[in-house]
Amino acid sequence: EWENPALDLASSFTGRLDESTRGTLGKLVRSRTGNRERIGETDRESMFDxxxxxxxxxxxxxxxxxLQRAWDLMNAVAEGMPRHEFERELFGLCAQQFGWAREMLEHPVSIAGVHVHxxxxxxxxxxxxxAALGRAYDRVGEYVEEIVAALGEDDDLLVVSDHGMRAAFYPPDAGEKPASHSWRAYASSTTETAPESVYDVRRWVEERAAESGASASGGDEGIDMPTDRLRELGYLD
Ligand SMILES: [Zn+2]
Incomplete structure (x- = not known):
């Protein structure tokens, strides 16, 4: 979505072009007009409602x-941003997202979803x-392990991707363009099962959320409120 109605209209026609053409067009518009697109948000109901x-x-x-910041970093490193700077910024974002997920485990929430790019x-x-890509996978793996270690008895973790990446050194990708998206999507969970397809993710998550019965509606069971102590300290009347 663009702030500018003319660009918004134009982009509704370019949606069928391939990704790299759209990327090039977007870049052209950004540099010529100073407008920056933003990622639209749907009104459709989702599991997060x-x-x-x-x-x-x-x-x-x-x-x-x-996500746009991650895209910008990706373009910047292709145009010469030093790798240490790219990784510092990218893993800074990653840490914020996993840190948010880790914190949500301390609160009575039914489903917590976060996207990590x-x-x-x-x-x-x-x-x-x-070697460099391996280090990135290892680092993300450490964040996932921290979440798994912090899960409560009724908590489950599902990790899903919408696609994979083609790499020059991965034999099944021979003859394919490296650094493009593959259709190798990934799903893994802390339960016995994982969703079979992307269309199955919502049902899978909602079933598990219902089973665990995690909900804040039962009151403040997640918060032990030492009211006498708070009163002593003058926080309560
Ligand atoms: Zn991509």
């Missing part, structure tokens, strides 16, 4: 600006450098 569900940086649903950006930047 459920009671006590929370969502963070989920493109199309909540605040897509960190690190591996797509690293996959574009390091499609010809196995």
């Amino acid at each position: 459920a009671d006590d569900a929370v969502v963070h940086n989920w493109p199309g649903v909540h605040d897509g600006r960190p 690190t591996l797509d950006a690293a996959g574009h930047a390091y499609a010809d450098d196995e």
